[in-house]
Amino acid sequence: MLDSRQVPYGATSTRRLHWLRLAAPQEFFSLARKVIPWFGAAALVLGLAGLYVGFFVAPTDHQQGEAYRIIFVHVPAAWMSMLIYLVMAFWAGIGLAFNTRMSSMMATALAPTGALFTFLALWTGALWGKPTWGAWWVWDARLTSELILLFLYIGFMALQASIDEPRRADRAGAVLALVGVVNVPIIYFSVKWWNTLHQGSSINLQSAPTMAATMLIGMLLMALAFWAYTIAATLWRANCIILEREGHTDWVRGTLEEVK
Amino acid sequence: MNWTSMNDFFAMGGYALFVWGSVLVTFGLMAAEVLGLRARHAAIQLQLHRLHARQLRLHAGKP
Numbered sequence: 001m002l003d004s005r006q007v008p009y010g011a012t013s014t015r016r017l018h019w020l021r022l023a024a025p026q027e028f029f030s031l032a033r034k035v036i037p038w039f040g041a042a043a044l045v046l047g048l049a050g051l052y053v054g055f056f057v058a059p060t061d062h063q064q065g066e067a068y069r070i071i072f073v074h075v076p077a078a079w080m081s082m083l084i085y086l087v088m089a090f091w092a093g094i095g096l097a098f099n100t101r102m103s104s105m106m107a108t109a110l111a112p113t114g115a116l117f118t119f120l121a122l123w124t125g126a127l128w129g130k131p132t133w134g135a136w137w138v139w140d141a142r143l144t145s146e147l148i149l150l151f152l153y154i155g156f157m158a159l160q161a162s163i164d165e166p167r168r169a170d171r172a173g174a175v176l177a178l179v180g181v182v183n184v185p186i187i188y189f190s191v192k193w194w195n196t197l198h199q200g201s202s203i204n205l206q207s208a209p210t211m212a213a214t215m216l217i218g219m220l221l222m223a224l225a226f227w228a229y230t231i232a233a234t235l236w237r238a239n240c241i242i243l244e245r246e247g248h249t250d251w252v253r254g255t256l257e258e259v260k
Numbered sequence: 261m262n263w264t265s266m267n268d269f270f271a272m273g274g275y276a277l278f279v280w281g282s283v284l285v286t287f288g289l290m291a292a293e294v295l296g297l298r299a300r301h302a303a304i305q306l307q308l309h310r311l312h313a314r315q316l317r318l319h320a321g322k323p
Binding site for chain 2: 051060065074077112113116124130236240243253256
């Protein structure tokens with residue numbers, strides 16, 4: 001049985017080993033630095049295309065008029081808020097279980113962007129709720145559980161910021177992130193489990209989408225743009241964290257000379 | 261095309277506050293995050309360059 005730990009560092013005999021090498025901050029840093037501009041550019045192009053389809057191609061909704069166009073930012077932001085939390089908890093958990101510091105740094109890097117999208121989901125939701133429901137905010141299951149998600153992100157960041165020793169902060173944050181994961185399915189299924197004011201999903205894995213094709217395309221383009229943005233932003237933040245934590249090492253000194 | 265004029269587009273069928281309030285805040289905050297990341301990256305780079313320069317000076321000072 002070939003064990004990756006028995007292969008000398010730097011070996012690239014199989015694809016699997018190649019990916020495992022990214023657990024080393026040095027490897028991660030140089031790959032991330034290469035791909036960040038590409039994901040950034042993809043986010044820009046997809047975002048512009050999504051806005052074009054959303055505002056110039058997709059028709060007016062016969063019930064909600066133009067107010068429905070909030071969907072093009074609201075739904076992708078809400079999806080990202082949940083997805084980022086799952087990815088964050090995954091990496092935090094891996095970091096806790098295997099003591100891999102790069103995983104923990106990735107979790108820390110994801111939190112602010114996740115919090116941003118959670119706030120945006122709530123903000124755009126309030127701006128959509130007012131004209132359609134007549135209320136900025138209601139304490140229904142979907143909205144309340146999404147608010148709890150925002151508090152989980154903020155709690156994760158505050159907890160990590162309050163602990164000086166990075167590896168202890170990683171572990172404490174991981175426990176919080178893993179406990180909070182239970183909230184994500186609650187958000188997702190809240191519109192099914194409870195009678196909520198929030199509408200059910202128009203898009204799910206069980207049935208065909210219940211919306212016009214151009215609306216769907218606009219929304220998916222925006223979702224892809226938010227994905228690309230999230231990858232670019234979180235890799236960039238992870239690289240900042242690497243420099244902050246590992247600034248004393250020889251390889252970081254090497255990259256400084258490269259940049260000069 | 262959905263819109264007859266620029267004004268028609270900006271009016272968003274009477275929902276301008278809600279639609280533009282969503283879109284502008286979304287992209288505004290994303291842009292702010294990017295600027296924040298740029299500042300954070302620049303700050304740590306500067307700090308590391310200073311540290312590096314100081315270490316070089318220390319080394320040079322030693323016999």
